[in-house]
Amino acid sequence: MQKIIVELGAYSYNIIIDKGLWLNIGAKIRRISSAEKVAIITDDTVDSLYGEYLAQQLRLENFTVTRIAIEHGEQSKNLQVLSNVYADLAAFGITRSDLIITLGGGVPGDLGGFAAATFLRGIDFIQIPTTLLAQLDSSVGGKVAVDLPAGKNLVGSFYQPKAVFIDPTLLESLPQRYLHDGLAEAIKYAAFGDEELFAKLEAFSSDAELLANIEGIISTCCRIKARIVQKDERDTGERMLLNFGHTIGHAVEKCYNYEKYTHGEGVGIGMVRLTEQTEKLGITAIGTSERLRKILTQYTLPTDAQLNSGQIIDVITMDKKKSGNAITLVVLDKIGSGRLIKIPFTDLAKYIF
Ligand SMILES: NC(=O)c1ccc[n+]([C@@H]2O[C@H](COP(=O)([O-])OP(=O)(O)OC[C@H]3O[C@@H](n4cnc5c(N)ncnc54)[C@H](O)[C@@H]3O)[C@@H](O)[C@H]2O)c1
Ligand SMILES: [Zn+2]
Numbered sequence: 001m002q003k004i005i006v007e008l009g010a011y012s013y014n015i016i017i018d019k020g021l022w023l024n025i026g027a028k029i030r031r032i033s034s035a036e037k038v039a040i041i042t043d044d045t046v047d048s049l050y051g052e053y054l055a056q057q058l059r060l061e062n063f064t065v066t067r068i069a070i071e072h073g074e075q076s077k078n079l080q081v082l083s084n085v086y087a088d089l090a091a092f093g094i095t096r097s098d099l100i101i102t103l104g105g106g107v108p109g110d111l112g113g114f115a116a117a118t119f120l121r122g123i124d125f126i127q128i129p130t131t132l133l134a135q136l137d138s139s140v141g142g143k144v145a146v147d148l149p150a151g152k153n154l155v156g157s158f159y160q161p162k163a164v165f166i167d168p169t170l171l172e173s174l175p176q177r178y179l180h181d182g183l184a185e186a187i188k189y190a191a192f193g194d195e196e197l198f199a200k201l202e203a204f205s206s207d208a209e210l211l212a213n214i215e216g217i218i219s220t221c222c223r224i225k226a227r228i229v230q231k232d233e234r235d236t237g238e239r240m241l242l243n244f245g246h247t248i249g250h251a252v253e254k255c256y257n258y259e260k261y262t263h264g265e266g267v268g269i270g271m272v273r274l275t276e277q278t279e280k281l282g283i284t285a286i287g288t289s290e291r292l293r294k295i296l297t298q299y300t301l302p303t304d305a306q307l308n309s310g311q312i313i314d315v316i317t318m319d320k321k322k323s324g325n326a327i328t329l330v331v332l333d334k335i336g337s338g339r340l341i342k343i344p345f346t347d348l349a350k351y352i353f
Pocket of ligand 2: 137185246
């Protein structure tokens with residue numbers, strides 16, 4: 001068992017990572033919540049795998065439970081679906097002293113977390129992430145949001161959960177594509193901040209070996225994220241490091257209408273594409289992009305998206321991370337060492353071509 005405390009004053013919370021934690025999850029939730037009602041926000045796939053078990057566990061602890069299952073996939077992370085979730089919460093009669101649990105990947109986590117942040121001006125929520133991406137990234141740090149047609153995560157909030165319960169055994173049902181998708185975020189953490197983690201990920205020779213070591217990988221990533229979030233909860237400085245690969249990655253996802261590439265796949269493409277350019281610009285040590293390309297290929301992740309720089313830049317123009325005429329990018333000096341640079345928007349082509 002690993003316990004990580006995210007220290008944010010009155011909003012501090014624990015991340016518990018433990019294989020088998022799921023087996024008596026009801027009691028663990030009761031220990032930190034005196035709610036009468038619990039709304040589980042999940043997606044249809046995760047609901048059919050784990051929804052009933054969680055509901056039963058909660059009923060054993062005398063919670064009154066409802067399950068709200070949105071359709072799975074990024075396409076659901078929008079205002080219309082959010083509005084339906086609000087209607088379901090209202091029909092359930094949830095109050096401010098009750099509880100929301102988000103069960104699933106980053107989509108139910110982000111949308112459900114935003115519902116918790118906003119419904120009745122805020123209801124306590126707990127994250128139970130079920131994808132690798134959500135276990136090592138999206139469930140930690142309190143960023144909750146939905147997408148707009150204009151771009152990803154454009155409507156959102158900073159709203160910390162009361163706890164994050166991570167059981168890596170829930171990953172056993174995850175299709176390989178999504179296991180590797182989440183690993184792209186682990187590669188991201190390693191690339192900007194932990195060369196030892198990068199080398200560890202390079203050394204695994206199979207998914208079985210990766211999964212045997214996954215608890216340690218998840219806790220290393222959560223520790224990196226917790227440390228950064230503690231210093232910069234509102235994403236005005238160091239937290240932006242977590243966006244390595246994301247400016248281009250989001251654009252790639254969007255260019256294909258979120259249908260061709262998963263989030264992690266987009267991030268992988270973004271990391272390679274940017275680093276190839278920063279190597280040419282003399283910012284990054286030669287060989288870094290090759291090492292990124294190799295590790296992504298090792299985990300069957302794509303490294304290119306067949307898009308020209310004009311297509312990518314058009315989409316980035318809508319990106320919220322652009323402030324005024326400048327944009328902040330995360331670049332690597334070398335593997336394990338990333339930093340932020342602010343460049344005029346007009347220079348962007350140099351970094352993407
Ligand atoms: N809030 C943050 O800080 C943050 C950080 C990174 C990513 N994100 C967001 O996360 C989202 C992507 O997350 P995701 O990849 O987890 O997406 P997702 O929630 O859509 O999950 C991916 C797929 O896996 C399925 N699934 C989930 N758990 C499963 C399990 N245990 N077994 C079998 N199938 C399972 C889902 O039904 C879905 O089809 C994006 O919207 C991204 O913007 C947020
Ligand atoms: Zn991400």
